[in-house]
Amino acid sequence: MSIEAVVFDLDGVIIDSEEVWEEVRRGYVAEHGRAFLPDTQDRMMGMSTAEWSAHLADEVGVPLPAARVAADVLDRMARRYEQSLPLIPGAVETVRALGERYRLALASSSARVLIDKVLETAGLTAEFEVTLSTEEVPRGKPAPDVYLTAVRALGLTPEVCAAIEDSSNGLRSAGAAGLAVIAVPHGVYPPAEDALAQASLVVDSVTRVTPEAVAALR
Incomplete structure (x- = not known):
């Protein structure tokens, strides 16, 4: 798989x-x-x-x-x-590089209006097949709802999907949904140890999430 x-x-x-x-x-x-x-x-x-x-x-x-x-x-x-849009260095390039090999979705706790503004400003709107706000599902993170809904919208199962997360509640949400979890811990707001334990891969920068690193998860 x-x-x-x-x-x-x-x-x-x-x-x-x-x-x-x-x-x-x-x-x-x-x-x-x-x-x-x-x-x-x-x-x-x-x-x-x-x-x-x-x-x-x-x-x-x-x-x-x-x-x-x-x-x-x-x-x-x-x-x-x-x-000023606070883009993380290398994030746009990482999205586009992964999009050349994998289907992409976005599952965010931000409101829909902010998701759309960020993606449009960053030139990433067309990169994602599915974008979801936790406003649009019954429960926010750490519940798995937003990830399960995103996976269903792609027509896939969690077992063939990976999630990229930084926060404790995000890691818990993706792990509870059954996705392979990649953690990119935030330097100022590091995740709790129990949440970090959900991750199959922990990296210090989103730029390290390469297509090859994702392929090695399963």
Whole structure:
């Protein structure tokens, strides 16, 4: 059995946006007189829009409905991307190199509006057969829903697909879905050991995810 498709995460794999997300959400919370809980940042990595906005409203205590929190934060993120898209060096080239040999999908916790903006700006829209936001499935990462849905949309099974992830919840999600998992740990937000154990391959840069490295997974 060999790999037929590669499913990319977006944040932390193609764009180095985790620090932008943290800065924007911390600033927004502070403006409303609140502060992150000790585990807020770790918990939100991988959550869907509905999940993280509910966390900020219901648990952190931002005094607005979750839907308003989501709209406000996403608007700020979109404006930041318009100013400067934080592409990870070599990520665009890696996507295109893998696309010459494998079918490609994207499974992201970002909102649809941000996924589309990033891919269009980076010139990668046509590289992916399937793109999914966790907004579009019942549960966000670490649940396997977004990966299982992406694989089904490709008409494949998890056994012939690989995932590229950076975060704890992303690694757990891809592992729970049964894909071969490649970890590209983020230097500032490293994954937990139990999540990293899901990976068949751990690399220090997305540029090391070559077609040959993917082929060796199965």
